[in-house]
Amino acid sequence: MILKGLSLRIDAGKTVALVGQSGSGKSTIIGLIERFYDPIKGSVFIDEQDIKNYNLRLLRAHVALVSQEPTLFAGTIRENIAYGKENSTESEIKRAAVLANAHEFISGMNDGYNTYCGERGVQLSGGQKQRIAIARAILKNPSILLLDEATSALDSVSENAVQEALEKMMVKRTCIVIAHRLSTIQKANSIAVIKNGKVAEQGSHNELISLGRNGAYYSLIKLQTGGSPSR
Known part of the structure; x- marks a missing residue:
């Protein structure tokens, strides 16, 4: 059992x-929202509807995932971005690439x-692959954006470019972010600490810091910082 009595509410557009520590269940929550698997007990609701009542293809059409190791296919950059939306136009593909800081x-x-990207994008750097994956997600225009440690495997220069692209995409969208570097999520509307399969505490960065040493x-x-956290 990974999640044990977890209760989490995420407001639309936030x-x-x-x-939390490795193995606490963060990626499991992402998998439940994507419906890669169903909970043994309990339910996942989107817009007050049990996720099981949605057509699976329709559900996933409104959800985009950008993970730590993006999936690219053996094809061109254009084809890899175009997977985000059927019958996408050239202008739509380029606009998505611009917003993802990839066009340049x-x-x-x-x-x-x-x-040509090569098998699994072998011809591209980590930062380039990540920005192509973000462009694909932007083209999809999802209602729900899932970011599973999307910048943790990148060097500092690539991380800054990718983080900037993600922040553009997150505006007015429901976003669930898993981050290894806690400094990247301090502006989130809410931070949920997952511990022992439950939400140990939840609030803004300042609210959680104010709880003090305990x-x-x-x-x-x-x-992570080796010192006292600051607001």
Whole structure:
């Protein structure tokens, strides 16, 4: 059992960050929203409807996932972005790439959008693959955006470019963010600390820091920074 009596509410149009130690169940929550599997007990609701009542294809059409290791297919950059939306136009693909901070590096390649990505995107760097995955998600225009440690495997330069692209995409969208670096989620509307399969505490960064040394979030921040957390 991973989640044990977990209760979590996420308001539409808000950003909620999930934090906690490895194995606490953060990615499991993402998997339940995508309906990769169903809970043994309890339910997942979207817009007050049990997720099981939705057509699975329709549900996933409104959800986009950007993970730590993005999935790219053996095809061109254009084809990989276009997977986000059927019958997408050239202008829509390029607009998504611009918003994902990807258009500039794509245009600088000899074959531009016709550049072959290779199996699993082997021809591209980690930051380039991540921004193509973000462009695909932007093209999809999802109601719910899931970010599972989307920047944790990148160097600092690539991370800044990808983080900027993500922040553009998160505006006025329901976002669930799993972050390894706690400094990247301090602006979230709400932060939920997952511990022992439950929500140990939830609130804004300042609210959770104010709980002091006995707080689970305070302890996580102190562990990463090596000093006293600040508001």
